[in-house]
Amino acid sequence: MxxxxxxxxxxxxxxxxxxxxxxxxxxxxxxxxxxxxxxxxxxxxxxxxxxxxxxxxxxxxxxxxxxxxxxxxxxxxxxxxxxxxxxxxxxxxxxxxxxxxxLRNILFHASGLDDIAQKICTAVQDLAKTKTGALIVLEKRVGLKNYADTGEYLDARISSRLLRALFFPNSALHDGAVILNCKSIVAAGCILPMPTGNAEGDAGYGMRHRAAKALAAESDALIIIVSEETGKISTAYRNNLRRGLTPKELKAEIFRHWHDLFNEVIEEDQAEGENEAVENKV
Structure with a gap:
């Protein structure tokens, strides 16, 4: 002893x-x-x-x-x-x-990243099953305020039901893109940039895929696309367009995209909370 x-x-x-x-x-x-x-x-x-x-x-x-x-x-x-x-x-x-x-729940449960990624994947999977077209933009470090300004600001908690409702065919906002940061749904019904001219290799893509590629080329956002023709799930990041992703693969993409940033946001929130507590005591 x-x-x-x-x-x-x-x-x-x-x-x-x-x-x-x-x-x-x-x-x-x-x-x-x-x-x-x-x-x-x-x-x-x-x-x-x-x-x-x-x-x-x-x-x-x-x-x-x-x-x-x-x-x-x-x-x-x-x-x-x-x-x-x-x-x-x-x-x-x-x-x-x-x-x-x-192992993933143990590593990410404290920050809530696993929960948020699962909500996004569940919504995307449901949209894909019904072949409901969707554009979901996951903002990272490059701000997308100029695109968020073209839609309706929501600042809402991320949930599968809300994401599905925003892309419902009879919804007023279903034609635009939904922009998310790692804490909330920022805006819906947003207009994304379109590539100028006929970019090489874009002939076989629909408007959503082309808009996603154009935004991915000028920012560090991860854009999730659901095709209304095939119901397939795709992602655009930088100059890379991946098509036919499974929900499991999509979740892994979201983890890779937001992991470092999400931890930084959590640390900043904790620091702000400690500062507010000190100020309240004073």
């Missing part, structure tokens, strides 16, 4: 450090499971009651200590009753996560 002195005073084992790390990880994921639910506010209320009990002990407020101590005996039952929906939901999510564990 390995022992060493912490601050030269306390005997600490390696097992103690591992114990603290595991508890920290468990508490962190419990917080993630309950974040955004009513349970978060209820847990905060529970911490306030514990704080009140400690203060009552310190000031020797015997009646208040007695009342809070008796409430604590019912705490476990109260937690089960009050948090029943959240506990059931959390256990379901844990079970689903364990059943779907793979």
């Amino acid at each position: 390995t022992l060493f002195k912490l601050f030269g005073i306390i005997d600490v084992r390696m097992a103690d450090i591992l114990d603290v790390l595991l508890i920290s990880v468990i508490l962190y994921y419990i917080f993630l499971l309950f974040r955004g639910t009513r349970a978060a506010q209820m847990i905060f209320g529970g911490f306030l009651l514990i704080l009140a009990w400690l203060i009552a002990q310190w000031w020797e407020l015997h009646t208040l200590v007695w009342m809070l101590s008796n409430l604590a005996t019912l705490g476990i039952i109260a937690i089960v009753i009050l948090f029943q929906p959240e506990i059931r939901s959390a256990l379901t999510r844990i079970g689903q996560s364990v059943s779907k564990v793979d």
Whole structure:
């Protein structure tokens, strides 16, 4: 058993450090499971009651200590009753996560890239099945504001249902392109550039493929095309046009395209959150 002195005073084992790390990880994921639910506010209320009990002990407020101590005996039952929906939901999510564990989920789950890529792929696959033409632009570092200005700004959360709805044949925006950044759907119904003249090799392509190639040539965006004639999925990036992609191959393309940028955006958001927290404290 390995022992060493912490601050030269306390005997600490390696097992103690591992114990603290595991508890920290468990508490962190419990917080993630309950974040955004009513349970978060209820847990905060529970911490306030514990704080009140400690203060009552310190000031020797015997009646208040007695009342809070008796409430604590019912705490476990109260937690089960009050948090029943959240506990059931959390256990379901844990079970689903364990059943779907793979290396890619482990690497990208924290940033949410896997979830966003899957939503885009699901929408594209559904559009391909119904042979609904679509142009989806995944913006990277080169800004596409001039093209977003030609459509309708949405700034909406990325979802499969919304992407499908935007390309529905009777939709007012279905003829244009949809522009996404790695956080949201920026705009829909956007007009993309068309190649000047008759570019070599473009004769066999439709208008969507030609517009995608033209935008890919002048930016670093990844453009996803769904053909309304064949239902095939294609991507355009730089001077490369890939045709007949499977959903799995498309997802891999999205990962490669957004991976580095997505991590940078997450780090920037975390830094902004820390700065706002500091400013609020000041």
